[in-house]
Amino acid sequence: xxxxxxxxxxxxxxxxxxxxxxxxxxxxxxxxxxxxxxxxxxxxxxxxxxxxxxxxxxxxxxxxxxxxxxxxxxxxxxxxxxxxxxxxxxxxxxxxxxxxxxxxxxxxxxxxxxxxxxxxxxxxxxxxxxxxxxxxxxxxxxxxxxxxxxxxxxxxxxxxxxxxxxxxxxxxxxxxxxxxxxxxxxxxxxxxxxxxxxxxxxxxxxxxxxxxxxxxxxxxxxxxxxxxxxxxxxxxxxxxxxxxxxxxxxxxxxxxxxxxxxxxxxxxxxxxxxxxxxxxxxxxxxxxxxxxxxxxxxxxxxxxxxxxxxxxxxxxxxxxxxxxxxxxxxxxxxxxxxxxxxxxxxxxxxxxxxxxxxxxxxxxxxx
Amino acid sequence: xxxxxxxxxxxxxxxxxxxxxxxxxxxxxxxxxxxxxxxxxxxxxxxxxxxxxxxxxxxxxxxxxxxxxxxxxxxxxxxxxxxxxxxxxxxxxxxxxxxxxxxxxxxxxxxxxxxxxxxxxxxxxxxxxxxxxxxxxxxxxxxxxxxxxxxxxxxxxxxxxxxxxxxxxxxxxxxxxxxxxxxxxxxxxxxxxxxxxxxxxxxxxxxxxxxxxxxxxxxxxxxxxxxxxxxxxxxxxxxxxxxxxxxxxxxxxxxxxxxxxxxxxxxxxxxxxxxxxxxxxxxxxxxxxxxxxxxxxxxxxxxxxxxxxxxxxxxxxxxxxxxxxxxxxxxxxxxxxxxxxxxxxxxxxxxxxxxxxxxxxxxxxxxxxxxxxxxxxxxxxxxxxxxxxxxxxxxxxxxxxxxxxxxxxxxxxxxxxxxxxxxxxxxxxxxxxxxxxxxxxxxxxxxxxxxxxxxxxxxxxxxxxxxxxxxxxxxxxxxxxxxxxxxx
Numbered sequence: 024x025x026x027x028x029x030x031x032x033x034x035x036x037x038x039x040x041x042x043x044x045x046x047x048x049x050x051x052x053x054x055x056x057x058x059x060x061x062x063x064x065x066x067x068x069x070x071x072x073x074x075x076x077x078x079x080x081x082x083x084x085x086x087x088x089x090x091x092x093x094x095x096x097x098x099x100x101x102x103x104x105x106x107x108x109x110x111x112x113x114x115x116x117x118x119x120x121x122x123x124x125x126x127x128x129x130x131x132x133x134x135x136x137x138x139x140x141x142x143x144x145x146x147x148x149x150x151x152x153x154x155x156x157x158x159x160x161x162x163x164x165x166x167x168x169x170x171x172x173x174x175x176x177x178x179x180x181x182x183x184x185x186x187x188x189x190x191x192x193x194x195x196x197x198x199x200x201x202x203x204x205x206x207x208x209x210x211x212x213x214x215x216x217x218x219x220x221x222x223x224x225x226x227x228x229x230x231x232x233x234x235x236x237x238x239x240x241x242x243x244x245x246x247x248x249x250x251x252x253x254x255x256x257x258x259x260x261x262x263x264x265x266x267x268x269x270x271x272x273x274x275x276x277x278x279x280x281x282x283x284x285x286x287x288x289x290x291x292x293x294x295x296x297x298x299x300x301x302x303x304x305x306x307x308x309x310x311x312x313x314x315x316x317x318x319x320x321x322x323x324x325x326x327x328x329x330x331x332x333x334x335x336x337x338x339x340x341x342x343x344x345x346x347x348x349x350x351x352x353x354x355x356x357x358x359x360x361x362x363x364x365x366x367x368x369x370x371x372x373x374x375x376x377x378x379x380x381x382x383x384x385x386x387x388x389x390x
Numbered sequence: 391x392x393x394x395x396x397x398x399x400x401x402x403x404x405x406x407x408x409x410x411x412x413x414x415x416x417x418x419x420x421x422x423x424x425x426x427x428x429x430x431x432x433x434x435x436x437x438x439x440x441x442x443x444x445x446x447x448x449x450x451x452x453x454x455x456x457x458x459x460x461x462x463x464x465x466x467x468x469x470x471x472x473x474x475x476x477x478x479x480x481x482x483x484x485x486x487x488x489x490x491x492x493x494x495x496x497x498x499x500x501x502x503x504x505x506x507x508x509x510x511x512x513x514x515x516x517x518x519x520x521x522x523x524x525x526x527x528x529x530x531x532x533x534x535x536x537x538x539x540x541x542x543x544x545x546x547x548x549x550x551x552x553x554x555x556x557x558x559x560x561x562x563x564x565x566x567x568x569x570x571x572x573x574x575x576x577x578x579x580x581x582x583x584x585x586x587x588x589x590x591x592x593x594x595x596x597x598x599x600x601x602x603x604x605x606x607x608x609x610x611x612x613x614x615x616x617x618x619x620x621x622x623x624x625x626x627x628x629x630x631x632x633x634x635x636x637x638x639x640x641x642x643x644x645x646x647x648x649x650x651x652x653x654x655x656x657x658x659x660x661x662x663x664x665x666x667x668x669x670x671x672x673x674x675x676x677x678x679x680x681x682x683x684x685x686x687x688x689x690x691x692x693x694x695x696x697x698x699x700x701x702x703x704x705x706x707x708x709x710x711x712x713x714x715x716x717x718x719x720x721x722x723x724x725x726x727x728x729x730x731x732x733x734x735x736x737x738x739x740x741x742x743x744x745x746x747x748x749x750x751x752x753x754x755x756x757x758x759x760x761x762x763x764x765x766x767x768x769x770x771x772x773x774x775x776x777x778x779x780x781x782x783x784x785x786x787x788x789x790x791x792x793x794x795x796x797x798x799x800x801x802x803x804x805x806x807x808x809x810x811x812x813x814x815x816x817x818x819x820x821x822x823x824x825x826x827x828x829x830x831x832x833x834x835x836x837x838x839x840x841x842x843x844x845x846x847x848x849x850x851x852x853x854x855x856x857x858x859x860x861x862x863x864x865x866x867x868x869x870x871x872x873x874x875x876x877x878x
Contacts, residue, residue, distance in 0.1 A: 088632050088639060128854065160632040163641050163661040301851065305815035313808045322662045324673035324794040325594060326804065327585070329467040331427040341420040345413060352409040
């Protein structure tokens with residue numbers, strides 16, 4: 024079997040796991056929870072195989088054009104971390120890995136409903152971002168021993184931040200007393216808008232042909248709804264979106280009861296948020312910033328150029344540094360910390376995807 | 391009445407020692423950094439105006455531009471206010487660390503004291519276990535097991551005042567982890583010092599060097615000339631492609647360093663593999679074709695019968711394949727030859743040397759003339775029907791290599807700081823200051839006497855791992871105690 028067959032199975036398993044984790048939140052049946060975990064583990068194993076197979080294939084691909092390359096060198100150059108497609112897949116893999124570790128350590132699987140959607144989004148994003156799935160030859164800039172370690176550590180860091188985001192989001196929900204709280208209003212509206220954009224992209228996706236889908240973000244973004252030529256469709260989109268955002272605000276607190284019933288406590292969520300950041304921060308600093316700078320210096324002759332990717336990594340670093348100082352020295356616990364953790368992950372997304380898709384710069388390979 | 395004297399120095403100190411200031415600075419740094427990733431940096435006037443016109447309309451763009459340029463927003467990471475922010479950040483970091491370091495030192499140096507039973511029971515991690523053994527055996531086994539986990543164990547007796555008599559064993563490990571954050575802070579300062587050293591004592595420039603030419607200077611982006619102190623020469627530049635596609639596999643140049651009239655280094659550089667001489671590093675960064683340059687065709691002739699020969703020719707010149715009466719004349723050159731898929735006609739699709747090809751007109755006495763294309767990337771095109779071969783090695787002298795030239799004396803300090811930071815992060819986040827107290831006390835209940843072992847501990851972080859460690863110490867001790875009891 025080729026790597027893509029294993030990968031398709033894993034993607035499908037993750038999507039099913041997401042649905043099951045969410046169902047588990049609602050029905051609170053242990054069997055459902057066990058099924059959700061099994062699906063996630065099954066998906067993870069399949070993805071690990073897919074990843075290994077792809078590595079082996081690209082090893083042969085590299086050897087074919089570099090017959091004199093040594094075994095270790097070829098192995099390093101063949102790491103399937105070359106473009107956005109491969110990096111997104113690796114991100115999903117790291118995220119599920121870190122999540123499963125948290126699930127087993129805390130013996131609580133309710134966080135799955137908050138983390139698996141991030142994985143599912145990344146998987147959906149692969150389809151709409153138009154990134155090539157073929158094994159591509161490694162361009163000269165990436166032919167470095169730093170590639171594997173830089174990407175590996177950065178992404179484990181991203182994944183840990185992803186888990187902290189899931190826990191912090193759940194925390195914000197669980198401590199909300201009333202729908203009239205500013206924090207709740209703000210975040211329910213942000214979540215609503217985010218979901219509206221996703222649903223809008225879903226409409227784009229289904230209205231396009233397979234070839235056009237690859238250019239969805241570039242050329243067809245929200246063309247099926249808000250940016251449609253038909254005035255009627257635009258009106259319907261706005262009305263439906265406002266109703267949707269309102270519904271999220273109105274019924275979002277229902278989630279709180281569910282979380283409490285699942286024996287998730289604010290203390291536990293706060294602890295998971297902090298611990299994930301305490302793992303993510305050193306990994307991201309060492310793998311992303313330090314290794315990135317050393318590599319940049321050996322490739323381009325400058326370890327820091329205020330390139331958008333570098334700057335956004337630094338912004339991300341500032342936010343998490345802020346979180347750690349606010350928590351330890353200024354004693355920010357709870358809500359303010361959780362908000363910082365959410366903002367931190369938004370910075371991660373900007374660093375990871377925003378820079379590559381919207382801004383331009385030196386770091387335009389895909390991760 | 392006398393006003394309370396607040397020394398101005400104290401007030402400044404307290405201002406900078408505040409974590410609130412840290413929080414404010416980090417927020418401002420994060421937010422302002424975003425601006426620079428959106429606005430074009432160090433770009434030309436036209437590009438900035440074009441960018442701004444997208445927001446404020448064409449008429450408004452120059453006004454907005456003038457406002458933004460006053461605040462250096464188009465080169466904001468080098469602007470005075472961003473540098474002031476970084477200075478504030480550093481001062482805050484230094485003062486905060488100095489303020490807290492003595493406290494940490496005192497805390498770490500304070501010897502651990504035994505704990506009262508009731509305090510022990512309030513610790514975040516605790517375990518209790520009863521064993522049938524004498525107090526001494528139990529104490530010894532716990533001590534063995536405790537020490538085996540890597541602790542230097544102290545012991546004290548207590549409980550006399552309540553008529554009891556217990557032994558407490560206690561120890562701590564990982565005190566050093568409390569210093570992790572200071573190590574990280576120090577490394578940040580070292581990085582900033584290294585960056586200043588690089589900016590003050592180093593330079594960053596470029597040099598476009600045509601094949602075969604040499605230079606003893608480099609240029610800054612502002613057009614200034616930087617003397618290198620030696621000469622660097624480019625022997626050749628070459629782009630290698632993956633077979634069958636136009637994706638570059640390697641950009642390489644052969645550089646020669648000539649110092650004091652002598653060739654000191656010859657090295658083929660590529661991306662990720664630069665050349666350094668006397669602190670100046672040459673990086674492969676770009677390449678290009680020199681307009682209107684006339685190059686030399688480097689051909690290798692491999693006759694079926696006869697000796698191999700390498701020749702250099704200009705366009706229009708002729709050669710003879712050794713051992714034959716076949717004469718070749720170079721008639722045409724294409725930097726990127728392709729065959730149009732529709733018409734089948736030959737065409738040139740790029741000015742870069744993506745697929746260089748040379749057309750040679752062959753004339754063999756008595757057999758007439760014919761012309762053939764030989765492609766550099768496809769050596770099989772040089773095999774003639776009669777078995778003679780011609781390899782098109784290079785069209786030399788028309789390309790230049792684009793070198794990034796940098797001298798950065800602060801680099802080694804920065805690399806050292808990176809190592810320090812890595813260690814600091816490890817110490818701060820992955821090591822934990824653990825304290826453990828274990829009380830071993832004789833008890834009687836229902837006429838039976840036994841020994842109660844109560845363990846408690848606290849950890850700077852990762853209580854879960856302390857919990858496991860305590861579990862291990864106790865279960866190992868109870869295992870040997872009970873094993874010993876059975877053997878008796």
